[in-house]
Amino acid sequence: MHSSLIKGACVALVVAGPTLAFAKKGKQEGIELVIAVVDAESEEPVRTAKVRNPQEKETQSVNTDTGEWRGRVLYLPDGTEVFFDRGMELTFEVSAPNYKLQKVVYTMRKRRNRIVVPLERMSLDLDDLDDDEPVIQFGRDRPIGGRPID
């Protein structure tokens, strides 16, 4: 009987041990968040986008093939680590050349945390500069006083 009890306890430990171990590991890593940056018109991934958290103050590039950023933790300037957890509200600033800055606020869920951030194009139209082009003057000798000499 004692041997059966001992055997049962061993089995229980064997079964419960890994479960406890797995629970510890999830808390330490944080929940994964995926941010997919796409063009607002063509919906194609923006390969040159960058993602930044105001707290972290570091810009991180997206994957050049998929245009996605994945993360589980934030590293603050003071060395603190902030793991993503359920119910946590996170703010991100997504930027890319020739696109307008996009600010995203997202509340973490337990799983399937994926957000798609569409970026609007930003065009700097320089055509109106033609209206104000100056006429280049011919050279004229000018005295020190400033009055032109014919």
Next chain:
Amino acid sequence: MRTTAALTTFLALTFGSTPAFAGGWADFASAFPLSPCQDGWLGCIVNGEAVGPNLAKDSTGAPTPSDLRVGWFDLEGTASFSPFPELSAYRGELAREPAPEPEVADADPEPEPARATPQPRAQPERQATPQPRTPDPEPRTTTRSAPDRSTPPPAEQPTETRTATRGSGDQRGTGRAEPEPEPPPPAPPEPEPEERASSTPEAQPTSLKSESDDGTASAGDADEGKSEAVIKETPKPSEPEDVDCSNVKRLEPMAMLGRLSDAQKECIEQELASSPRQTDKDKFSRVLMSNAWASNDRAGWEKLVKRHLNEIDRSDPDLCYKYAVHLSRKGAGSANAVIRWADVALENKTVWTGQTYTNRVYALLRLRAAAAQSLWKASETKYASDASDANRSNRDNARNRTKVLAREWYEYAKSAGKSADQARALCMAAAGTEDYCEGS
């Protein structure tokens, strides 16, 4: 024998000696000076006595050259003795000033009759006074044969004008009343004949009109009229052929039209290369640039401007601005040059004032930021394909420069009251956050 010898001797003496005594007027040239008067004139009045090139008489009545200051026989001073005479007063009648020329609009096809009419009348009087005293108030005039042109006014006019003018010279004074019966000639285009001298302003419109109206004027005038008519149509055809480019101002009108010939351009290039003064080089270079721009040769203009800014002078912010705008249209490949010349223009921005200053500075900051953004995009694309350390460094530098230039643009737009939306968007995009652009 003796008789024959005597006769021969007599004949020889008689006829042979004659030429020796018979001299021409040229032998006495010194006796008739061309400028006997002390003031250099041909004739003058000294103490009531007329002095001219003819022989004068001294106190004894002997003839002496009029420029002889002391009499030959009496050694007394003559009329030309004093070297400080006063100018002789002119006692003749001064010619009346011609009536002021009415203003005629340029390229006016139908001039008023009143303007046309006085002119023919003035011409006969001008003919009477061969040396018009009044200076030409306007540079535009007809040819020297203006008096002749007066004769061939439009077909209907000659008879009328002649009859009117022959009445009296005073008609010119009252000429304005008379123009009524005379039909106005077709208005000639005026600007071209400006080169030619004119006798009086009154003659100018007439000659212009006669030239335009009547191709059958007097022989000399017809060609001139036709040539001037041609000139009016094709502006100064003679100028492009002139390769004398020493006076650059003469070439500026053609340069503004983009009509400098190859010979002229080559001449200017030679002058530019040989001129030791930088200011002269600047003038020549500007003529070439103006010509290239006006002829729509952007590639040539770019080369000229580049040379001008690199080798001659870069203190003209307008030129730098224009060049930067031109380069901005060429794409990201010229972005660095755009930023460079925009910076050079901003160094001399104090040349501008008022609204021009605001607009140009805003435009230059905008050009810089846009150029930096294009470089940033290119570097990001390059890094995405090749994530090397060098590409990463270039990308970071390009982004930082975009951020800085965008913020400068944003700050100026806010302070100048210009549109700041684009600047703010670019600043935030380059910085990756709002804090950088809005912060202090």
